[in-house]
Amino acid sequence: GQQVMQIPQYQHVQEGEDFTTYCNSSTTLSNIQWYKQRPGGHPVFLIQLVKSGEVKKQKRLTFQFGEAKKNSSLHITATQTTDVGTYFCAGTGGTSYGKLTFGQGTILTVHP
Protein backbone atom coordinates (compact mmCIF):
# COMPACT_ATOMS: atom_id res chain seq x y z
CA GLY A 1 0.00 0.00 0.00
CA GLN A 2 0.89 3.64 -0.16
CA GLN A 3 3.53 4.78 2.30
CA VAL A 4 4.55 8.30 3.22
CA MET A 5 7.88 8.81 4.94
CA GLN A 6 8.78 12.04 6.70
CA ILE A 7 12.17 13.20 7.96
CA PRO A 8 13.58 14.20 10.31
CA GLN A 9 11.56 12.78 13.20
CA TYR A 10 12.84 15.48 15.56
CA GLN A 11 14.36 18.91 15.00
CA HIS A 12 15.65 21.25 17.67
CA VAL A 13 16.46 24.80 16.60
CA GLN A 14 17.33 28.11 18.18
CA GLU A 15 14.78 30.83 17.68
CA GLY A 16 15.57 32.63 14.44
CA GLU A 17 17.05 29.58 12.69
CA ASP A 18 15.40 28.03 9.67
CA PHE A 19 13.67 24.64 9.67
CA THR A 20 12.81 22.17 6.92
CA THR A 21 10.89 18.89 6.96
CA TYR A 22 10.77 16.51 4.01
CA CYS A 23 8.10 14.10 2.88
CA ASN A 24 8.49 11.21 0.41
CA SER A 25 5.80 8.93 -0.97
CA SER A 26 6.23 5.42 -2.35
CA THR A 27 3.66 6.23 -5.06
CA THR A 28 2.61 9.24 -7.09
CA LEU A 29 0.23 11.48 -5.18
CA SER A 30 -2.86 13.31 -6.40
CA ASN A 31 -2.26 15.99 -3.83
CA ILE A 32 -0.42 16.56 -0.59
CA GLN A 33 -1.60 18.36 2.51
CA TRP A 34 0.31 19.72 5.49
CA TYR A 35 -0.98 19.88 9.06
CA LYS A 36 0.36 21.31 12.30
CA GLN A 37 -0.37 19.83 15.71
CA ARG A 38 0.50 21.91 18.76
CA PRO A 39 1.52 20.00 21.91
CA GLY A 40 -1.61 18.55 23.50
CA GLY A 41 -3.75 19.64 20.56
CA HIS A 42 -5.18 18.24 17.37
CA PRO A 43 -3.92 18.54 13.78
CA VAL A 44 -4.87 21.74 12.00
CA PHE A 45 -4.80 22.06 8.22
CA LEU A 46 -2.13 24.37 6.80
CA ILE A 47 -2.20 23.96 3.03
CA GLN A 48 -2.86 21.67 0.07
CA LEU A 49 -0.63 21.31 -2.99
CA VAL A 50 -2.01 19.80 -6.17
CA LYS A 51 0.17 20.70 -9.14
CA SER A 52 3.53 19.25 -10.06
CA GLY A 53 6.31 21.63 -9.00
CA GLU A 54 3.90 23.84 -7.08
CA VAL A 55 5.29 26.29 -4.52
CA LYS A 56 3.07 28.11 -2.03
CA LYS A 57 3.96 30.57 0.70
CA GLN A 58 2.23 31.51 3.92
CA LYS A 59 4.21 34.29 5.61
CA ARG A 60 7.38 32.53 6.84
CA LEU A 61 6.26 29.08 5.62
CA THR A 62 7.13 27.80 2.14
CA PHE A 63 5.63 24.59 0.78
CA GLN A 64 6.84 22.70 -2.28
CA PHE A 65 5.45 19.77 -4.25
CA GLY A 66 7.96 17.82 -6.32
CA GLU A 67 7.90 17.59 -10.09
CA ALA A 68 7.11 13.87 -9.94
CA LYS A 69 4.43 14.47 -7.26
CA LYS A 70 6.14 11.98 -4.94
CA ASN A 71 7.84 14.37 -2.53
CA SER A 72 7.17 17.60 -0.71
CA SER A 73 8.82 19.92 1.76
CA LEU A 74 7.90 22.54 4.31
CA HIS A 75 10.42 25.26 5.09
CA ILE A 76 10.04 27.75 7.93
CA THR A 77 12.22 30.86 7.82
CA ALA A 78 13.39 32.44 11.08
CA THR A 79 11.54 30.17 13.46
CA GLN A 80 9.63 31.59 16.42
CA THR A 81 8.55 29.90 19.64
CA THR A 82 5.00 29.83 18.28
CA ASP A 83 6.17 27.43 15.57
CA VAL A 84 6.61 24.65 18.15
CA GLY A 85 4.64 21.51 17.35
CA THR A 86 4.48 18.48 15.10
CA TYR A 87 4.24 18.99 11.35
CA PHE A 88 2.60 16.26 9.30
CA CYS A 89 2.41 15.75 5.60
CA ALA A 90 -0.48 13.67 4.25
CA GLY A 91 -1.01 12.45 0.72
CA THR A 92 -3.88 11.16 -1.37
CA GLY A 93 -3.22 8.49 -3.99
CA GLY A 94 -4.93 7.98 -7.34
CA THR A 95 -8.04 5.99 -6.45
CA SER A 96 -8.22 6.54 -2.70
CA TYR A 97 -10.48 9.57 -2.87
CA GLY A 98 -10.52 11.48 0.40
CA LYS A 99 -8.35 8.95 2.19
CA LEU A 100 -5.14 10.49 3.47
CA THR A 101 -1.94 8.65 4.29
CA PHE A 102 -0.02 10.56 6.93
CA GLY A 103 3.72 10.75 7.41
CA GLN A 104 5.10 10.10 10.88
CA GLY A 105 5.50 13.80 11.52
CA THR A 106 8.42 16.03 12.47
CA ILE A 107 8.47 17.31 16.04
CA LEU A 108 9.89 20.85 16.09
CA THR A 109 11.30 22.35 19.25
CA VAL A 110 12.33 26.02 19.25
CA HIS A 111 14.67 27.23 21.98
CA PRO A 112 14.33 30.94 22.83
Added chain:
Amino acid sequence: DGGITQSPKYLFRKEGQNVTLSCEQNLNHDAMYWYRQDPGQGLRLIYYSQIVNDFQKGDIAEGYSVSREKKESFPLTVTSAQKNPTAFYLCASSGWGEQYFGPGTRLTVT
Protein backbone atom coordinates in the same frame (compact mmCIF):
# COMPACT_ATOMS: atom_id res chain seq x y z
CA ASP B 1 -20.10 27.49 16.04
CA GLY B 2 -19.38 24.88 13.41
CA GLY B 3 -16.98 22.10 14.26
CA ILE B 4 -16.31 18.60 15.46
CA THR B 5 -16.83 17.47 19.01
CA GLN B 6 -15.42 14.39 20.65
CA SER B 7 -16.28 13.16 24.08
CA PRO B 8 -15.01 12.48 26.57
CA LYS B 9 -11.55 14.09 26.51
CA TYR B 10 -10.11 11.40 28.79
CA LEU B 11 -11.44 7.88 29.19
CA PHE B 12 -10.29 5.09 31.47
CA ARG B 13 -11.38 1.49 31.12
CA LYS B 14 -10.48 -1.91 32.44
CA GLU B 15 -9.13 -4.56 30.12
CA GLY B 16 -11.85 -6.72 28.59
CA GLN B 17 -14.44 -3.95 28.36
CA ASN B 18 -15.77 -2.48 25.14
CA VAL B 19 -15.82 1.30 25.01
CA THR B 20 -17.48 3.70 22.56
CA LEU B 21 -15.97 7.04 21.60
CA SER B 22 -18.28 9.77 20.40
CA CYS B 23 -17.73 11.99 17.35
CA GLU B 24 -20.24 14.60 16.17
CA GLN B 25 -19.90 17.24 13.43
CA ASN B 26 -22.15 20.09 12.34
CA LEU B 27 -20.13 21.02 9.26
CA ASN B 28 -22.48 19.13 6.93
CA HIS B 29 -19.54 17.04 5.73
CA ASP B 30 -20.19 13.74 3.99
CA ALA B 31 -16.89 12.09 4.90
CA MET B 32 -15.76 11.20 8.40
CA TYR B 33 -12.63 9.44 9.66
CA TRP B 34 -11.19 7.84 12.76
CA TYR B 35 -7.45 7.90 13.43
CA ARG B 36 -5.29 6.50 16.13
CA GLN B 37 -2.17 8.41 17.22
CA ASP B 38 0.71 6.80 19.10
CA PRO B 39 3.97 8.57 19.95
CA GLY B 40 6.34 8.66 16.97
CA GLN B 41 3.90 6.93 14.60
CA GLY B 42 1.84 9.75 13.20
CA LEU B 43 -1.83 9.19 12.46
CA ARG B 44 -3.07 5.78 11.40
CA LEU B 45 -6.48 5.38 9.79
CA ILE B 46 -8.88 3.04 11.57
CA TYR B 47 -12.16 3.46 9.65
CA TYR B 48 -13.67 6.01 7.31
CA SER B 49 -17.09 6.74 5.92
CA GLN B 50 -17.89 8.71 2.81
CA ILE B 51 -21.66 8.52 3.11
CA VAL B 52 -24.33 7.60 5.62
CA ASN B 53 -24.80 3.85 6.18
CA ASP B 54 -21.50 3.04 4.50
CA PHE B 55 -17.97 2.76 5.86
CA GLN B 56 -14.65 1.17 4.97
CA LYS B 57 -11.79 -0.30 6.93
CA GLY B 58 -8.63 1.69 7.16
CA ASP B 59 -5.13 0.42 7.80
CA ILE B 60 -5.64 -0.78 11.39
CA ALA B 61 -9.34 -1.76 11.70
CA GLU B 62 -8.85 -4.97 13.69
CA GLY B 63 -10.45 -4.73 17.13
CA TYR B 64 -12.54 -1.68 16.23
CA SER B 65 -16.07 -1.17 14.92
CA VAL B 66 -18.03 1.85 13.70
CA SER B 67 -21.49 2.88 12.59
CA ARG B 68 -22.75 5.75 10.44
CA GLU B 69 -26.49 5.99 10.95
CA LYS B 70 -26.57 9.78 10.74
CA LYS B 71 -24.53 12.23 8.70
CA GLU B 72 -23.50 14.09 11.84
CA SER B 73 -22.33 11.14 13.90
CA PHE B 74 -19.59 8.51 13.54
CA PRO B 75 -19.03 6.65 16.83
CA LEU B 76 -16.08 4.30 17.27
CA THR B 77 -16.20 1.23 19.50
CA VAL B 78 -12.93 -0.12 20.82
CA THR B 79 -13.61 -3.77 21.51
CA SER B 80 -11.89 -6.13 23.91
CA ALA B 81 -10.28 -7.74 20.86
CA GLN B 82 -8.04 -4.71 20.36
CA LYS B 83 -4.75 -5.84 21.84
CA ASN B 84 -3.24 -2.46 22.62
CA PRO B 85 -6.09 0.06 22.89
CA THR B 86 -4.36 2.75 24.95
CA ALA B 87 -3.87 5.67 22.55
CA PHE B 88 -5.04 9.10 21.46
CA TYR B 89 -8.05 8.82 19.13
CA LEU B 90 -8.86 11.56 16.65
CA CYS B 91 -12.02 11.98 14.60
CA ALA B 92 -12.05 14.09 11.45
CA SER B 93 -14.46 15.15 8.74
CA SER B 94 -14.09 16.59 5.29
CA GLY B 95 -16.24 18.03 2.56
CA TRP B 96 -13.69 18.34 -0.20
CA GLY B 97 -9.96 18.34 0.46
CA GLU B 98 -8.84 19.36 3.90
CA GLN B 99 -9.81 17.43 6.97
CA TYR B 100 -11.08 19.06 10.13
CA PHE B 101 -10.13 17.32 13.35
CA GLY B 102 -11.89 17.09 16.67
CA PRO B 103 -10.03 17.67 19.95
CA GLY B 104 -9.45 13.93 20.45
CA THR B 105 -10.11 11.37 23.18
CA ARG B 106 -7.23 9.97 25.18
CA LEU B 107 -8.12 6.38 26.09
CA THR B 108 -6.27 4.48 28.79
CA VAL B 109 -6.97 0.80 29.31
CA THR B 110 -5.47 -0.96 32.34
